[in-house]
Amino acid sequence: xxxxxxxxxxxxxxxxxxxxxxxxxxxxxxxxxxxxxxxxxxxxxxxxxxxxxxxxxxxxxxxxxxxxxxxxxxxxxxxxxxxxxxxxxxxxxxxxxxxxxxxxxxxxxxxxxxxxxxxxxxxxxxxxxxxxxxxxxxxxxxxxxxxxxxxxxxxxxxxxxxxxxxxxxxxxxxxxxxxxxxxxxxxxxxxxxxxxxxxxxxxxxxxxxxxxxxxxxxxxxxxxxxxxxxxxxxxxxxxxxxxxxxxxxxxxxxxxxxxxxxxxxxxxxxxxxxxxxxxxxxxxxxxxxxxxxxxxxxxxxxxxxxxxxxxxxxxxxxxxxxxxxxxxxxxxxxxxxxxxxxxxxxxxxxxxxxxxx
Amino acid sequence: xxxxxxxxxxxxxxxxxxxxxxxxxxxxxxxxxxxxxxxxxxxxxxxxxxxxxxxxxxxxxxxxxxxxxxxxxxxxxxxxxxxxxxxxxxxxxxxxxxxxxxxxxxxxxxxxxxxxxxxxxxxxxxxxxxxxxxxxxxxxxxxxxxxxxxxxxxxxxxxxxxxxxxxxxxxxxxxxxxxxxxxxxxxxxxxxxxxxxxxxxxxxxxxxxxxxxxxxxxxxxxxxxxxxxxxxxxxxxxxxxxxxxxxxxxxxxxxxxxxxxxxxxxxxxxxxxxxxxxxxxxxxxxxxxxxxxxxxxxxxxxxxxxxxxxxxxxxxxxxxxxxxxxxxxxxxxxxxxxxxxxxxxxxxxxxxxxxxx
Numbered sequence: 001x002x003x004x005x006x007x008x009x010x011x012x013x014x015x016x017x018x019x020x021x022x023x024x025x026x027x028x029x030x031x032x033x034x035x036x037x038x039x040x041x042x043x044x045x046x047x048x049x050x051x052x053x054x055x056x057x058x059x060x061x062x063x064x065x066x067x068x069x070x071x072x073x074x075x076x077x078x079x080x081x082x083x084x085x086x087x088x089x090x091x092x093x094x095x096x097x098x099x100x101x102x103x104x105x106x107x108x109x110x111x112x113x114x115x116x117x118x119x120x121x122x123x124x125x126x127x128x129x130x131x132x133x134x135x136x137x138x139x140x141x142x143x144x145x146x147x148x149x150x151x152x153x154x155x156x157x158x159x160x161x162x163x164x165x166x167x168x169x170x171x172x173x174x175x176x177x178x179x180x181x182x183x184x185x186x187x188x189x190x191x192x193x194x195x196x197x198x199x200x201x202x203x204x205x206x207x208x209x210x211x212x213x214x215x216x217x218x219x220x221x222x223x224x225x226x227x228x229x230x231x232x233x234x235x236x237x238x239x240x241x242x243x244x245x246x247x248x249x250x251x252x253x254x255x256x257x258x259x260x261x262x263x264x265x266x267x268x269x270x271x272x273x274x275x276x277x278x279x280x281x282x283x284x285x286x287x288x289x290x291x292x293x294x295x296x297x298x299x300x301x302x303x304x305x306x307x308x309x310x311x312x313x314x315x316x317x318x319x320x321x322x323x324x325x326x327x328x329x330x331x332x333x334x335x336x337x338x339x340x341x342x343x344x345x346x347x348x349x350x351x352x353x354x355x356x357x
Numbered sequence: 358x359x360x361x362x363x364x365x366x367x368x369x370x371x372x373x374x375x376x377x378x379x380x381x382x383x384x385x386x387x388x389x390x391x392x393x394x395x396x397x398x399x400x401x402x403x404x405x406x407x408x409x410x411x412x413x414x415x416x417x418x419x420x421x422x423x424x425x426x427x428x429x430x431x432x433x434x435x436x437x438x439x440x441x442x443x444x445x446x447x448x449x450x451x452x453x454x455x456x457x458x459x460x461x462x463x464x465x466x467x468x469x470x471x472x473x474x475x476x477x478x479x480x481x482x483x484x485x486x487x488x489x490x491x492x493x494x495x496x497x498x499x500x501x502x503x504x505x506x507x508x509x510x511x512x513x514x515x516x517x518x519x520x521x522x523x524x525x526x527x528x529x530x531x532x533x534x535x536x537x538x539x540x541x542x543x544x545x546x547x548x549x550x551x552x553x554x555x556x557x558x559x560x561x562x563x564x565x566x567x568x569x570x571x572x573x574x575x576x577x578x579x580x581x582x583x584x585x586x587x588x589x590x591x592x593x594x595x596x597x598x599x600x601x602x603x604x605x606x607x608x609x610x611x612x613x614x615x616x617x618x619x620x621x622x623x624x625x626x627x628x629x630x631x632x633x634x635x636x637x638x639x640x641x642x643x644x645x646x647x648x649x650x651x652x653x654x655x656x657x658x659x660x661x662x663x664x665x666x667x668x669x670x671x672x673x674x675x676x677x678x679x680x681x682x683x684x685x686x687x688x689x690x691x692x693x694x695x696x697x698x699x700x701x702x703x704x705x706x707x708x709x710x711x712x713x714x
Binding site for chain 1: 452
C-alpha cells in the first residue's frame with residue numbers, strides 16, 4: 001500500500017481525516033464530525049494545520065495530546081463551547097516546565113482524531129503524524145505510552161461550563177478511574193490534555209503515520225463510496241467479516257460508557273447467516289454463533305453498504321445494510337502485556353485473542 | 358458563659374478539643390478521635406500548636422483550611438497514611454502566590470476539628486481560633502465563606518495511596534459535585550485543602566472563637582461526665598430535647614454519605630414517648646410524632662447517658678441510653694440565603710426552619 005504523506009490540513013482535507021478517523025474509531029470514540037466542524041471553524045481564521053513527523057523534533061521537545069473523554073452519545077450532543085482550549089492550556093502549562101512544541105492525537109480513531117486539529121489550529125501549533133493507539137479504545141490507560149511506562153499525568157480536564165480539574169496519580173488506571181468519575185459529573189463529556197510526553201518517548205512508542213493513514217482511508221471512501229470497503233480490505237490487509245441488515249440494537253449507558261449489542265441478519269453472500277457485535281464505546285467482539293470472527297485489539301469496523309460511510313455504534317439503526325470489516329491492529333498490541341490491557345478477557349469475555357487470519 | 362481562650366494545644370488539651378469537636382459535629386463529620394491520634398503523634402515531635410486570633414494577622418495573610426472529605430464510617434476505618442500533608446501543601450502552593458500564614462478548621466465539628474491540628478503541627482504553622490460553620494455540615498459549599506461569595510477553589514485533594522487532584526470550578530456547588538465524585542473513587546475519603554482565603558475575608562466571615570468553644574465543651578464533659586449535658590444546656594443556651602434508649606438504627610451509604618434514622622424510646626421524664634432523628638452524616642431533623650423538636654442548621658447532639666460522651670451517628674447502637682440536646686446555630690445561618698443552603702428544605706424535608714425555643 002502506498003500512502004501519500006499528510007503534511008498540511010486545510011478545510012477540505014480535514015473531511016477525509018474525519019471519515020478515516022471514523023473507520024479507525026472501530027465504531028467508538030464519537031463521530032469525528034463534531035471535531036471536523038470545530039477544526040473548520042478555526043481553520044477559517046488560521047489557514048490550516050501543519051502535520052509533521054516526530055523525527056523532525058529534538059528529543060526534549062514537549063508534545064501535548066488533546067482529547068475528549070466521555071460517552072460518544074453525549075459527545076455528539078453536548079458540544080464543546082469552544083473556550084475549552086483557552087482554559088486547558090494555561091492549566092497544563094502551569095504544571096509543566098516548558099512550552100508545548102506540538103499537539104498529538106492520543107487516538108487516531110473517533111472524535112479524538114479531529115479535535116486535536118481544532119486545538120492545533122487555535123494554538124498555532126503543528127500536529128504530529130502519529131497516535132498512541134492506531135485506533136480508538138474506550139479507556140484512558142489503553143495507549144502505547146502505558147506499555148512504555150509513561151504517566152498520563154499531569155492531566156488537565158475542563159468542561160464547557162468552565163469547571164476544571166488537574167490530576168496527578170500513581171498509575172494510568174487510577175487516572176482513568178478518577179477522570180471517568182469527573183467526566184460523568186461534568187455531564188458525560190470533558191475536554192482533556194493528558195500524557196504530556198517528550199519527543200524522545202514519542203519516537204519510541206508512537207504509532208507513526210496514523211494521520212496520513214486515516215486521511216488515505218477517508219480519501220478512498222470519498223472516491224469509491226460503497227465499493228470502498230473492498231479496496232480497504234486489500235490495502236489494509238483486512239477481512240470482510242459479514243454483510244447484513246441490522247435486526248436489533250441494544251444500547252445502555254453504564255459507568256460513563258455506551259455499551260450494547262448489534263445483531264445482524266446476513267444478506268447477499270451471507271444470506272441466512274447471523275452475526276452479533278458487542279460494543280463498549282468501540283466494537284469489541286464480532287461473533288457468528290459460537291465462531292469468533294474478530295476481537296479487540298483488532299479493529300471491527302462497519303460501513304453503510306449503500307454509501308460506503310463508516311458507521312459508529314451510536315448511529316447504527318434498525319434495517320441499515322452493513323459491511324463488517326476486520327482490520328489488523330498495530331503489532332504493538334499483540335504482546336502478552338498489551339493483550340492483558342486491551343484484549344477480550346479485560347472486557348470480561350471468556351475468549352483468547354487470536355489475530356485476524 | 359465565660360470561656361477560657363485557647364492559645365496553645367498540647368498532647369493533653371487536644372483531648373478536650375476532640376470531645377468538644379464531637380459535640381459540635383452534631384453526630385456527623387466523623388469521630389475526631391482519629392485526628393486526635395494524628396495530632397498527638399505529631400505533637401510528640403513538634404511540642405504543640407499555637408492557636409491565634411485572626412485579628413493578629415495582617416489583612417493580606419493567606420489562611421489555608423485543611424479538611425477530610427468523605428463518609429464518616431469510611432474515615433474512621435480507612436486511616437490517612439500520614440503522608441497526605443506533604444503531598445497536599447506543595448500542590449496547593451503551586452496554585453497560590455504566597456506562603457501560608459496559618460491553618461484553619463473549615464468546620465469546628467467532627468474529624469475536621471482535629472485533623473487541622475495535625476496539619477498545623479506537621480507544618481509548624483499556627484491555627485486560627487475560629488471556623489466556617491460553627492458545627493459540622495455534610496456538604497462542601499455549606500460554609501460561611503459561600504455566603505461571602507468566596508470560592509472553594511483552588512482546591513487540592515489527595516488520597517492515602519498518593520493520588521492527587523486539583524479543582525478550579527465555577528461555583529462551590531460544582532466543587533462539591535466534582536470533589537464528592539473523586540472522594541468516592543478514592544475509596545470514600547480523601548484529605549483536602551480548600552477555600553484558601555485572606556485574613557481580611559476571615560475577619561469578615563469567620564465564626565470566631567470556635568476552637569476555644571469546643572475545648573471548653575470538651576473540658577466540661579471531661580469534668581462532669583454524665584451530668585455534663587445539663588451544664589451544656591445552660592451554658593450554650595440549648596434545650597434538652599429527649600432522653601431515651603435506641604430502639605432501632607437504619608443506616609445506608611448513598612452518594613458518598615452516611616444516611617439513616619435513629620429511633621428512640623423515652624426513659625425517665627420522657628417515659629412512654631418516642632422520638633426519631635434523621636441523619637445525612639450529621640443529625641438533620643429530630644421529631645416526636647409530628648412535632649418537630651429541632652432541625653438543621655440548629656445542632657442536634659447526642660450524649661451517652663451513662664458516660665456523658667458525645668455519640669456520633671456511626672457509633673449509635675441498639676439499647677444505648679441517650680440524651681438529645683438542641684443547641685442554637687450561629688446567627689449567620691438564620692438568614693434566608695443561609696436557610697436555602699442548609700435548612701431542612703435543602704435536604705428534602707417539607708419543614709420550615711424554626712429556631713430552637
